[in-house]
Amino acid sequence: xxxxxATPFDEMHGDTPDGMRGLYGKVxxxxxxxxxxxxxxxxxxxxxxFRRIGITFAVYGEADAAERLIPxxxxxRIISRSEWGLLERGLKQRVQTLNAFLTDIYSGQECxxxxxxxxxxxxxxxxxxxxxxxxxxxxxVFVHISGVDIVRTGEREFHVLEDNAxxxxxxxxxxxxxxxxxxLAPELFASHHVAxxxxxTDALLATLRSVAPRGxxxxxxxxxxxxxxxxxxxxxxxxxADKLGIELVxxxxxxxxxxxxxxxxxxxxxxxxxxxxxxxxxxxxxxVFNPGSMLGVAGLMSAYAAGNVTLANAVGTGISDDxxxxxxxxxxxxxxxxxxxxxxxVETWRCREAPSxxxxxxxxxxxxxxxxxxxxxxxxxxxxxxxxxxIEAFRAKLIHAPDQFIAQPxxxxxxCPTFVAQGVAPRHVDLRPFVLTGADQVRITPGxxxxxxxxxxxxxxxxxxxxxxxxTWVLDD
Amino acid sequence: MRIRIHHxxxxxxxxxxxxxxxxxxxxxxxxxxxxxxxxxVETDIDGRLKAGEDSLGNLxxxxxxxxxxxxxxxxxxxxxxxxxxxxxxxxxxxxxxxxVFLRDTPLTLPDESLRDxxxxxxxxxxxxxxxxxxxxxxxxxxMTFCTDATEAGSSAADAFAQRRGVCQDLAHIFIAAxxxxxVPARYVSGHLVRDDGAIEQEAAHAWAExxxxxxxxxxxxxxxxxxxxxxxxxxxxxxxYLGAAPVxxxxxxxxxxxxxxxxxxxxxxxxxxx
Numbered sequence: 001x002x003x004x005x006a007t008p009f010d011e012m013h014g015d016t017p018d019g020m021r022g023l024y025g026k027v028x029x030x031x032x033x034x035x036x037x038x039x040x041x042x043x044x045x046x047x048x049x050f051r052r053i054g055i056t057f058a059v060y061g062e063a064d065a066a067e068r069l070i071p072x073x074x075x076x077r078i079i080s081r082s083e084w085g086l087l088e089r090g091l092k093q094r095v096q097t098l099n100a101f102l103t104d105i106y107s108g109q110e111c112x113x114x115x116x117x118x119x120x121x122x123x124x125x126x127x128x129x130x131x132x133x134x135x136x137x138x139x140x141v142f143v144h145i146s147g148v149d150i151v152r153t154g155e156r157e158f159h160v161l162e163d164n165a166x167x168x169x170x171x172x173x174x175x176x177x178x179x180x181x182x183x184l185a186p187e188l189f190a191s192h193h194v195a196x197x198x199x200x201t202d203a204l205l206a207t208l209r210s211v212a213p214r215g216x217x218x219x220x221x222x223x224x225x226x227x228x229x230x231x232x233x234x235x236x237x238x239x240x241a242d243k244l245g246i247e248l249v250x251x252x253x254x255x256x257x258x259x260x261x262x263x264x265x266x267x268x269x270x271x272x273x274x275x276x277x278x279x280x281x282x283x284x285x286x287x288v289f290n291p292g293s294m295l296g297v298a299g300l301m302s303a304y305a306a307g308n309v310t311l312a313n314a315v316g317t318g319i320s321d322d323x324x325x326x327x328x329x330x331x332x333x334x335x336x337x338x339x340x341x342x343x344x345x346v347e348t349w350r351c352r353e354a355p356s357x358x359x360x361x362x363x364x365x366x367x368x369x370x371x372x373x374x375x376x377x378x379x380x381x382x383x384x385x386x387x388x389x390x391i392e393a394f395r396a397k398l399i400h401a402p403d404q405f406i407a408q409p410x411x412x413x414x415x416c417p418t419f420v421a422q423g424v425a426p427r428h429v430d431l432r433p434f435v436l437t438g439a440d441q442v443r444i445t446p447g448x449x450x451x452x453x454x455x456x457x458x459x460x461x462x463x464x465x466x467x468x469x470x471x472t473w474v475l476d477d
Numbered sequence: 478m479r480i481r482i483h484h485x486x487x488x489x490x491x492x493x494x495x496x497x498x499x500x501x502x503x504x505x506x507x508x509x510x511x512x513x514x515x516x517x518v519e520t521d522i523d524g525r526l527k528a529g530e531d532s533l534g535n536l537x538x539x540x541x542x543x544x545x546x547x548x549x550x551x552x553x554x555x556x557x558x559x560x561x562x563x564x565x566x567x568x569x570x571x572x573x574x575x576x577v578f579l580r581d582t583p584l585t586l587p588d589e590s591l592r593d594x595x596x597x598x599x600x601x602x603x604x605x606x607x608x609x610x611x612x613x614x615x616x617x618x619x620m621t622f623c624t625d626a627t628e629a630g631s632s633a634a635d636a637f638a639q640r641r642g643v644c645q646d647l648a649h650i651f652i653a654a655x656x657x658x659x660v661p662a663r664y665v666s667g668h669l670v671r672d673d674g675a676i677e678q679e680a681a682h683a684w685a686e687x688x689x690x691x692x693x694x695x696x697x698x699x700x701x702x703x704x705x706x707x708x709x710x711x712x713x714x715x716x717x718y719l720g721a722a723p724v725x726x727x728x729x730x731x732x733x734x735x736x737x738x739x740x741x742x743x744x745x746x747x748x749x750x751x
Contacts, residue, residue, distance in 0.1 A: 124576070126580060259539065288725075302539045
C-alpha cells in the first residue's frame with residue numbers, strides 16, 4: 001500500500017518537512033550527534049540480543065516456514081502525555097463498549113432490538129458462539145485483554161483500525177523493545193522521563209486475579225494455556241508465563257472433574273481458577289467445539305458454564321473482531337455509554353449493503369478491501385498497489401460473496417523517523433496499546449507496540465508482511 | 478402412542494481408562510407431541526452424572542468417571558406418550574430466533590453440486606412448505622440408505638457425492654439444501670418406532686426440522702420420506718449432528734475402544750416382545 005499523495009503527518013516534523021515538534025528535540029539532537037556507523041552497530045547489537053533470547057515468530061503460508069526475527073528500529077517513537085491522555089480515555093470508552101456489547105448480545109440483545117446492529121450480522125456469524133448465550137461470565141468481563149490497533153492521521157487525529165478482542169499478541173515485543181532500548185541508548189533515558197512499561201506484567205496479574213470466580217478461596221491459581229511450541233506466538237506465551245510467575249500449560253496438563261478444572265502437578269491435582277488462554281475458541285473443548293482438537297481440555301465448557309473457572313478472554317469475543325461488526329462501533333459507543341466516541345473508526349463500507357457494494361466495485365483501485373473475518377494482513381486487496389488482474393480477481397470474489405467483505409480508504413498513516421539503509425527517513429507507523437479490564441478497573445500501560453513499515457511509502461506494518469517494531473515512549477510534555 | 482425405549486451404549490477398552498468425561502444428550506424434553514412418562518439415564522460404574530442443559534435448551538448430562546475402568550455402560554430407559562401433530566413442533570423450548578439456524582457448519586456446508594441440486598429441486602416454487610415437501614421427497618428418492626458408505630464425521634457434501642448414507646447423512650443433506658435456499662433448518666436426534674414391527678435397532682434415528690412462517694418448526698424425516706408422527710420421539714436438536722450427538726466424550730488411557738449399541742424401541746402393542 002502506498003501513500004495517497006498527500007503529505008502524511010510526521011511525528012517528528014509535524015505537517016511540514018522543515019517543521020519540528022518539541023517532543024522530539026532531544027532525539028533529533030541525538031540522531032545528529034550519533035554517526036550512522038554507531039547507529040548501525042547498535043542495531044546489530046539489538047539483533048544479536050533478540051536472537052539470543054530467541055524472540056522469533058513464524059510466518060504462516062511461507063514455503064520455508066522459517067522462524068524470523070522481527071526487525072527492531074532503534075529510533076524510539078514518542079507520544080506526549082496529553083496525547084496519551086486522549087488515547088487512554090478513548091481506549092477505556094472503547095473497551096467498556098466492547099464488554100457491554102458482548103454482555104448484551106449473549107443475554108438481553110438490546111442492541112438488536114433497538115436496531116443498532118442488524119440481527120443477521122450477529123446470528124449468522126460463526127464467531128457468535130451459541131454456547132455462550134445465557135452463560136454468566138465471572139464478574140461480567142468478556143474482554144480482559146485487548147490489543148487495539150490505532151492509526152494516526154494528524155496532530156490530534158487517532159483512529160481505531162481493529163479492536164483485537166480475541167487473543168492479541170505482541171506485548172512481549174513492547175516489553176523486550178524497552179529492555180533492549182535501555183541497554184543500547186541509556187543516554188536517551190537519562191535525558192527523558194519515559195513512562196515505564198515493565199509495570200504491564202503486574203497489571204496483567206492484578207487483572208487476572210481480580211476476575212477469579214467468586215468461589216475461589218484465597219490466592220487464585222492462574223495458568224497460561226498455550227497451543228504449544230508450534231504456535232507462532234509460543235515465545236510470547238512462555239515469556240509471559242515466566243514474567244507473571246504462573247504455570248505455562250498445554251491442554252493435556254489440565255483436566256476437568258465434576259465441573260472443576262485441575263492441573264496435573266508432581267504433588268497431585270491442583271485446582272485452577274483462572275486460565276489466560278492463548279488458544280482459539282474452536283480448540284478449547286473437544287466436547288463442545290472442534291471434536292478433533294487435541295489442544296484443548298475436555299469438559300472445560302462445562303466447568304465454565306458452572307461458573308467454576310474464568311477464561312481470559314471469554315469464549316465468543318471474536319464476534320466483535322468481525323470487521324462488519326467493527327463498523328458499528330461508533331453507534332455502539334453512543335448506545336451503551338450515551339457519549340460521543342472519543343476515538344474515531346476508519347470509514348468503512350459494508351459490502352453486504354447494495355449501495356456500498358456498488359461504490360466499492362466502482363472504486364477498487366483506491367480502496368483497501370478486507371475479509372470480515374480476516375486478520376494479520378492476510379487475504380486483503382490493497383487497491384492502489386494491486387495489479388489489474390488482482391483487482392479483477394478480487395472483484396469476482398466480492399460479487400460472489402459481498403457479505404464477506406468490507407472496504408476502507410487508504411489512510412495517510414503518520415510517519416516516524418526510522419533508521420533504514422539510506423539513513424534516517426520517515427516511515428509509516430501504527431500503535432497497539434494493550435488494554436486490561438479487570439473486575440475492579442481498566443489498566444492501560446502507557447505506550448504499546450509501535451509497528452513500522454520499513455519499505456519506503458509502504459503502509460503495511462504487519463510483521464507477517466515485513467514490518468518492524470519500535471520502542472514507544474509516553475513522555476511528560 | 479405409548480413408546481418404551483431401552484438404549485444401552487457399551488464401551489470396552491483394551492486397557493483400563495484412568496479417567497473420562499462425556500457430554501450426553503440422551504434425555505427428551507416434553508412438547509405437545511410427547512409426554513415423558515418416565516426416563517432414566519444410568520451407568521454401571523462409579524461415575525458422577527451432572528444434569529443440565531445446553532444453550533439450545535437440550536437436556537444434557539455431563540458424566541465424570543475416575544478409573545480404572547475397562548468396561549462402561551450407559552443405560553437409558555424410558556416411556557413416552559406421543560401424539561401426531563402433523564410434524565409441527567409445538568410447545569418446545571426455543572432459546573434462539575429461527576434465523577440462527579441459517580448458519581452453515583462444516584458438516585452442513587453445501588458444495589457446488591449440492592447447491593445445484595437444491596436449486597433444481599426448488600425450481601420456481603415459492604411456497605416454502607411446498608418447497609420443503611419437494612426437498613423431502615427428492616432427498617428420500619435420490620439417496621440410497623446404506624450403513625457402510627459414510628461415517629459419523631461425514632459431511633452433507635460427502636454423502637451427497639456418493640448418493641448414499643444413513644439417516645444422519647440424509648438429514649444433513651436436507652438441512653444444507655434448505656439453508657442454501659434461505660430456510661432455517663436444524664438437525665434432530667431421536668428414536669423411531671419402525672413400521673415393520675422390528676423392535677431391535679442398530680442405531681438411533683435422526684431427521685430435520687425447518688422453519689415455516691405461520692407454522693413454526695416443522696419436522697421432515699428424509700430417511701422415511703415423511704413428516705415425524707406419533708412414531709417419533711424427539712431427543713435433541715442442534716445445528717448439526719455434532720451439536721445434537723447422543724454422546725461426545727474424551728478419555729485418558731484405555732488403548733483401543735470398542736463400542737456396542739443395544740437399542741429397542743417398542744410401541745405398546747409390542748411390549749411383550751421387548
